[in-house]
Amino acid sequence: MTVIHESGADVLRRRDPELAGVLLGELTRQSTTLQLNAAENFASPAVLAALGSPLANKYAEGYPGARYHGGCEIVDVAERIAVDRARSLFGAAHANVQPHSGSSAVLAAYAALLRPGDTVLALDLARGGHLTHGSPANFSGRWYTFHGYGVDPETGLVDHAQVRALALAHRPRAIVCGSISSPRHPEYALFRETADEVGAYLIVDAAHPAGLIAGGAAPSPVPYADVVCATTHKVLRGPRGGLLLCGPELAERVDRAVFPFTQGGAQMHTIAAKAVAFGEAAAPSFAAYAHQVVANGRVLAAGLAAEGMTVVTGGTDTHLIAADPAPLGVDGRTARGRLAAAGMILDCCPLPRGNGRGLRLGTAAVTTQGMGEEEMARIAGLLVSAVRGRGDGARTRDEVRDLATAFPPYPA
Ligand SMILES: *Cc1c(COP(=O)(O)O)cnc(C)c1O
Secondary structure (H helix, E strand, O other): OHHHHOOHHHHHHHHOHHHHHHHHHHHHHHHHOEEOOOOOOOOOHHHHHHHOOHHHHOOOOEEOOEEOOOOOHHHHHHHHHHHHHHHHHHOOOEEEOOOOOHHHHHHHHHHHHOOOOOEEEEEOHHHOOOHHHOOOOOHHHHHOEEEEEOEOOOOOOEOHHHHHHHHHHHOOOEEEEOOOOOOOOOOHHHHHHHHHHHOOEEEEEOOOOHHHHHOOOOOOOOOOOOEEEEEOOOOOOOOOOEEEEEOHHHHHHHHHHHHHHHOOOOOHHHHHHHHHHHHHHOOHHHHHHHHHHHHHHHHHHHHHHHOOOEEHHHOOOOOEEEEEOHHHOOOHHHHHHHHHHOOEEOEEEEOOOOOOEEEEEEOHHHHHOOOOHHHHHHHHHHHHHHHHOOOOHHHHHHHHHHHHHHOOOOOO
């Protein structure tokens, strides 16, 4: 059991110092800068242990009890546990835990419900749709006919009158709901109504809010969607991977769409790590975490607004904040560069109107580190001084480092 018990870093230091240096360098980077990327988090040591386990060696095409390979009795247990925990965590009749990523989950959802050439309605990429929502650079845009709905340029919220008008005009086979940059909960009931009106499937891409839903800090799309796609590594805090949820009538189609249609052998170490993460997410401490993530988001959003940034939708109900630094005289890309130089790592995102870029921030990782509202107010101040580029840049960088190192993601 040395592979499990000896820390990965120690093994590597002896066997491959070059790669050990990379791993330790990345750990240092993660723990001395602020991870404000809304899609990132710190998986627990238990999740990382499962990921670094000998389950990685096992080939297991198929599903528990029906594999194409021998010797799957033990890993079958891991997958059954993962499926049972996912079903109970999300209150879903069926779960598929095999998708290698969020994008693979979306690919399989489309494969289960659509045929090439089918018409699909999804959020415009220029307003926060994901690449898998019809980008011409992605399989989705190549194989399906996507039409994009937008958001209200004033409120930043999905314009449901437009969704309905587009649905009536194009008669899509599926409507996709989900965004990479919306700080608010989607109105699942309105999406369902429109989907029913035109006889379309409703696919909810809950890659971002899945962890908030698991923790009871966001409404669940499960009662409304035909298929829910999710990632396990964002707010949910598990290993990098995807997840599909659906009702009993689509279970077989969804399973076949994952394997054998779009994937080969399941990654059993990742599936075991997903099981660990689902177990963690079912604990009361995770519900407290999810609610703290949102409370932190509200304070951070209010802090940025108070310092003059335009906060999209005026705030947040989630871990995610989209803010336009233009009122500070800086565009989004320049701001992101200045923030990175100061040790605050985050992304750009589209804004409700125009082609300019905003800043996308998330509170999932810093909340895992144990930071609360007080620290969020401090971070808002640090963000704005770095974006303005005034004053002592080295001092801001030092303050960021002090704050990050006071909350180690992996305390010794
Ligand atoms: C993150 C995300 C995905 C894709 O997840 P990957 O694991 O990076 O493939 C898909 N859809 C949405 C809305 C996302 O935010």
